Amino acid sequence: MPLFITILAITIAQLPGLAMRYLPFSKSLELGRKKKLFLYYTAAFIFQHLAVYILVRGDYSNVTLLTYKRLLFLLSTIYVFINIAFIKANLYKHIFIYGMQGGYSLFLHSIVALFVGRISTATPLYIQLSIQTIGYSILFTLFFIPLWKKVSNSIIFNSQLTNDYYWNVIWMIPALAIYSDAMVTMNNQWINSLPQIISRIMTALSLIISWKWITLDFESLENMLYLKNQNKIMNLQTEGILAQAEILRESENHIKICKHDMRHNLGIIRSLIQDKKTEDVLNYIEELDTTMKATKPLVYCKNTIVNSALLVYMTKAKEKNIDVKLELNIPDKLPWNSNDIAILIANAFENAIIASSKQSLDEQEIYISARFYDEKLAIIFKNRFNGEILIGSSGFPTSTEPGHGIGIQSILSIVNKYKASASCTSNNGWFNMTFLFT
16 A cells, blocks of 8 residues: 555656646647547556556665655656657757746645655655645645636747747756756755755746746747838838839830830831731731730739739849749738738748759749638749758758848748648758648
8 A cells, every 4th residue: 555655646746747738738739639649648647657666666665755756857757758759849848848847846846845844754655755745736736727827828838939049048947947956955855954945945936037038038039020020011012112113114115115116016017918918917916915015014913912022022033033933813802911921922932032042043943832712822832952951840941040040930920820831841852831821
């Protein structure tokens, strides 16, 4: 019985932390995946019982408080690895949340340990461990609902940013805090000294301050990205208007020339008709028609904002002699904000132009397809690229230089905002970006 109770005290103490690490990702998981993940959790819970039983059954007399502390840390990592493997492309977020949860759990354990440490040493260890786990679980339950209401809508969990460089750094803050504290308190005693109490309180305060600081930083980053996107839209529209104005000026000149030459053209046509050269007349009229069509404003799609973005980057592609093929069907009205769709297309187009300009002249080619059907929008970008592509945890290209990759960040923020599907592939010398808005 003491062995069984000890095992339960160790394994059940894992469940509150498991709940805290799961909930931040729960919104992004479909029901089927949630069920599958809970099967993994259940299998891990059973495995932990068996593993702890095998570990201590032959030497139960040597099980100590230090054993309990070490197993709490060790066994929690099993669930963390399950999350990392199952909820992919979030490695540093998993570690960051693990650190924050670990700091919070450590603080709750400390409160209970202050009480348990005053129990007579004559009390069997398995009773002490049971009281510790039960007390910790009660505190967790009491504070969980108000705590989750406070943090569930935090921008840290709901940010549309996916920044590898940022997460690569901040994950260390809570992790280093709790492990440094654990190095001091990972001993065979309950909390029984003022330095230990102060250490736990300072660790908890440092994590609370870090949370607030990171929240403010995320808000600043999102505001900055929003302003950049708005500025880009305004610039695109301005550049589009200027480009259309230039086309209109050219059109006006063409029209003046056509009017001036009208008498000559009619004379040529009259002469050809008199000579009964019907085929030459048709060819001449076709040539005049082509000249007149060249004076029309460029319209790549019906959506004026997206058209402005396409006009700007089509001009830039032509300046670099990059061949661009378009297959577009984007209506004037979309279920999503046209500014966001224009920003996504502009950033993807810009990246394709940059990548294509690095290729040999005969491989500078871009293909863009956008089709709206049945309230869904599918967008495909393809460009030639034979260089090395560094893919980040988001599944999209990332830059090794801080400050770069803002375009990809903007794209991902829009994808996350509308919960769209997005993917990147590279094969046979072609780099592909695919988006599906539903």
